[in-house]
Amino acid sequence: MTAPSITVSETPLVLYTLRRADDALILGHRLSEWCGHAPMLEEDMALSNMALDLIGQARELYGYAAKVEGRDNDEDNFAYLRDVRQYRNLLLVERPNGDFAHTMVRQLFYAAFADLYWRGMMGSTDATLAAIAAKSEKECAYHLRHASEWVIRLGDGTDESHARAQGAVDDLWAYTGEMFSVDEAERGLIDAGIAIDPTMLLPEWLSIVSHVAREATLVLPENDWMQQGGRDGRHSEHLGHLLSELQHMQRSFPGATW
Amino acid sequence: MVVADISPAELRQRAWEAAASVVDPEIPVLTIDDLGVLREVEVVGDRVEVAITPTYSGCPAMNMIALEIELALERAGFRDAHIRTVLSPAWTTDWMSEDGRRKLKDYGIAPPQPSSGRRALFGVAEVACPQCGSVKTEQLAEFGSTSCKALWRCKSCREPFDYFKCH
Numbered sequence: 243m244t245a246p247s248i249t250v251s252e253t254p255l256v257l258y259t260l261r262r263a264d265d266a267l268i269l270g271h272r273l274s275e276w277c278g279h280a281p282m283l284e285e286d287m288a289l290s291n292m293a294l295d296l297i298g299q300a301r302e303l304y305g306y307a308a309k310v311e312g313r314d315n316d317e318d319n320f321a322y323l324r325d326v327r328q329y330r331n332l333l334l335v336e337r338p339n340g341d342f343a344h345t346m347v348r349q350l351f352y353a354a355f356a357d358l359y360w361r362g363m364m365g366s367t368d369a370t371l372a373a374i375a376a377k378s379e380k381e382c383a384y385h386l387r388h389a390s391e392w393v394i395r396l397g398d399g400t401d402e403s404h405a406r407a408q409g410a411v412d413d414l415w416a417y418t419g420e421m422f423s424v425d426e427a428e429r430g431l432i433d434a435g436i437a438i439d440p441t442m443l444l445p446e447w448l449s450i451v452s453h454v455a456r457e458a459t460l461v462l463p464e465n466d467w468m469q470q471g472g473r474d475g476r477h478s479e480h481l482g483h484l485l486s487e488l489q490h491m492q493r494s495f496p497g498a499t500w
Numbered sequence: 501m502v503v504a505d506i507s508p509a510e511l512r513q514r515a516w517e518a519a520a521s522v523v524d525p526e527i528p529v530l531t532i533d534d535l536g537v538l539r540e541v542e543v544v545g546d547r548v549e550v551a552i553t554p555t556y557s558g559c560p561a562m563n564m565i566a567l568e569i570e571l572a573l574e575r576a577g578f579r580d581a582h583i584r585t586v587l588s589p590a591w592t593t594d595w596m597s598e599d600g601r602r603k604l605k606d607y608g609i610a611p612p613q614p615s616s617g618r619r620a621l622f623g624v625a626e627v628a629c630p631q632c633g634s635v636k637t638e639q640l641a642e643f644g645s646t647s648c649k650a651l652w653r654c655k656s657c658r659e660p661f662d663y664f665k666c667h
Contacts, residue, residue: 284640284641284643284651287641287643287644287645288641288642288643290643291643291647292643294556294558294560294647295556295557295558295647296558297558298554298556298557298558298559299557299558301557301558302557302587369588370587372588373587373588373590374557374587376587376588376589376590377554377556377557377587377590377591378557380590380592380667381556381557384642384665387642388642388643
């Protein structure tokens with residue numbers, strides 16, 4: 243017996259909330275894959291702690307999406323019983339962990355955005371999103387600091403660590419543009435003051451990331467062609483593999499608890 | 501429980517005391533009242549409504565705390581307890597009571613500095629060693645054994661210690 247996928251009524255606010263929940267869940271899951279494998283014990287704890295923060299944020303967002311949708315779905319259904327095409331996360335967060343430099347550069351790119359984003363969302367006219375933002379922004383600020391310190395240490399470290407960090411920046415750069423994209427469904431929410439316009443965050447994001455890159459002796463690519471698709475459910479092959487692991491238990495043994 | 505001859509204020513007080521006696525499973529010297537996690541207790545008829553707030557979004561202790569509150573209320577005679585989680589206003593370390601800070605220190609965990617604001621996340625000026633009081637201390641790791649703690653070391657007495665992060 244396997245559990246079938248759910249259907250979701252994607253009104254603009256449900257879709258908007260699920261997109262942010264999916265970002266947090268997928269990145270949290272990626273970080274949790276390091277558990278027991280990090281370069282040292284302290285970092286193992288750091289990665290697991292950051293994963294925990296992100297999965298906590300995802301739970302709050304899924305819970306809210308379920309409430310807004312007003313059907314039978316709940317946080318577990320959203321996480322365990324949607325197919326890859328129903329996931330709405332950024333392509334950036336589903337990128338494989340790669341080496342430690344890839345993980346930390348990905349974390350830097352995301353946390354520099356999420357820190358600004360959640361700080362902005364504290365002013366949302368939607369009281370629940372504003373409350374989730376108030377918790378998330380503190381956590382993401384801490385993640386940003388941690389990732390920045392590592393990227394500086396790796397970039398300005400040995401030839402080997404520098405080459406790996408620069409390689410990670412080059413590989414991941416094309417996935418950063420999607421964080422600042424806005425579609426029709428979101429435009430209405432921005433006009434209503436429920437969401438903020440992410441394009442407004444780009445200059446400050448660039449300034450933070452450039453500052454870290456400079457300290458790290460890394461060069462940000464000139465290339466401004468950006469990959470997109472995750473927000474509409476068009477994902478890389480990597481997400482399917484991730485979900486097969488994340489969903490395995492609930493798909494195989496529907497409703498299993500312990 | 502026979503409620504007829506107990507005043508509503510007294511009943512509420514009993515329910516509050518029962519809920520407030522629950523300790524954090526990861527820092528058992530602190531009650532949820534010390535931590536500022538317990539926000540509200542209301543008694544309507546036989547029903548008790550309790551509001552708690554998470555310290556960190558993913559704090560795994562929340563489920564256990566909710567269960568412990570139900571059990572504590574049941575022991576106090578309240579059989580119909582409902583626990584809900586509120587997010588606003590967001591918890592910060594400023595919600596922790598003075599008593600809570602003292603208990604933390606006695607337990608060997610450096611309490612968060614009364615702060616606050618987001619900048620407190622960064623420029624932690626000095627953290628006093630909970631063992632010897634020296635401020636010659638250094639951070640070993642930004643993340644510790646639970647979401648809410650970082651790992652520090654005292655350079656005077658050489659003891660490592662947990663620091664409850666400012667948040």
